[in-house]
Amino acid sequence: MNSKVASGPHDPANQRAVYVFEAPVRLWHWLHAFSFAALAVTGYLIANPLPSLAGEASDHFLMGDIRLIHFISAYVFAIGFAVRVYWALVGNRYAREIFYLPFWRPSWWKGLFYEIGFYLFLTRRQHKMLGHNPLAQAAMFFLNTLVTIFMIGTGFALYSEGLGIDSWADRMFGWVIPLIGDSEGVHDWHNLGMWVMLTFVIIHIYMAVRADIIGRESSVSTIIGGWRMFKDDQP
Amino acid sequence: MGIQQTFYEAMREHGITRRSFLKFCSLTAAGLGMGPEFAGKIAHALETKPRTPVIWLHGLECTCCTESFIRSAHPLAADVILSMISLDYDDTIMAAAGYQAEEILDQTIAKYDGNFILACEGNPPLNEDGMYCIQAGKPYVEKLRRMADHCKAIIAWGSCASWGCVQAAHPNPTRATPIHKVITDKPVIKVPGCPPIAEVMTGVITYMLTFDRFPELDRQGRPKMFYSQRLHDKCYRRPHFDAGQFVERFDDEGARKGYCLYKMGCKGPTTHNACSTVEWNGGLSWPVKSGHGCLGCAEDNFWDRGSFYSSVTNLNVTGQVEATADKVGGILAGAAAIGVAAHAAASVVSHTKDSNKGGAQQ
Incomplete structure (x- = not known):
């Protein structure tokens, strides 16, 4: 939907700056990023604990603290995402981009293949984008939005095992465990979900910085200030 | 043993004293976590209800469930439970053999149609029309289906009957299949474990017989109680x-001090069972307590x-993937970084x- 090339001088795509990401979207982005960082590190340490501590058990609470940070970050991650879903409904059009793929639009597919060609250096000229290009949108949808939902579902399902049967988490998420098979399996897939998300983060940060340096519009500052700035006046 | 005989009468017939009977009722109430007032209810139920026969079938399994069951540490459990449930049929421990034994199944269906409990230990293999487990000249799965048609409810004893266990491990050449995937029209209760804890088994069966x-x-x-x-x-x-x-190694200081065995692969954090509370062999020990x-x-x-x-x-993808999430994920993230x-x-x-x-x- 945003893959259109601007057609005239008054087209918004020709403006030098457009307000794209509203405050709740930006705030969520950073909460999401930092809570994921905390979750990934603590989650890895829960699966592969640090070297054993000596002394009395009553002197330490290392694993307990690591788990506590994991759970607090998980609440930030999950509640942040819930608010973000709400904002997708009431926010501007760019707030909705990561929640669906307009696969029924031929222009979206055209844009997708155009972007793939661009990143394979087959095409030199980059389209001007207000929001996400179709390739970025697909990556966001599959590797971030869906994985986020998966991580929240499996995460709270595992959390429910500690809270106990018939707890709120068990009633809301407990069904995930028999769906995947067993508790150990849910742990494993939850672990793999972290790696998929980390893979996304690596590509995402690279793409954002790359776009900022050699692309046609601002990218890193956009997710801080919300304004998309263009480096040229051409369509 | 007519259908009118109560559990209590059956027990008395087997030489259980009233005192022992009441002790058993209190212990069972406590074991089921139901509070002291339920001891009376259990006693009343056992005194007044007609005895429900139990047919205990064995499929592909190792008999560890039976071994566990007959070692129940409830004082008297071996006597009380065995006489109470009156195992009308159990290949492993019954006296009858051959045609006599198989006759019991027909008699049970004739006398107690829709009114007996089917306890299944082990599971049926489905490949080659069930030919990997033959009993009395017929595939076990046929016997299981026939008895299941006439029973009231099914207990799936152990991990074999509940999940499949070792004979269903990849690649599962005989297609060993847990009970609930073979019998879909009768209620099935799973009592997993390899074997399940004896007190859990007697607790479950007593609850079912007492409260119907x-x-x-x-x-x-x-x-849920276990x-x-x-x-x-x-x-x-x-x-x-x-x-x-x-514990980082089985011979380190941590192992001697009884530290957590998680790094040694302990599956306690993902395993639902009552081992850490009920323990084994009469509350003597359990794996973690023994250092493993x-x-x-x-x-x-x-x-x-x-x-x-x-x-x-x-990661369990039909037993095909022999790689952990950390390995698969590490390769994924590494490839992304190189890319x-x-x-x-x-x-x-x-x-x-x-x-x-x-x-x-x-």
């Missing part, structure tokens, strides 16, 4: 886990997860080239 219904089950069909918590939740070594004190991690025998797929001595186990670095280098080259041509990259 299943105890409350969780989503996977296991009785399977709603993980071993980890009630493990006496849990404080060492929370502190971050782990839990293998997770009460959980589905526990054979297909690779090493028993690793905290991160193989990004290569793409960045290519971008710099392409950008420089385009800039030299005079800004044509725009």
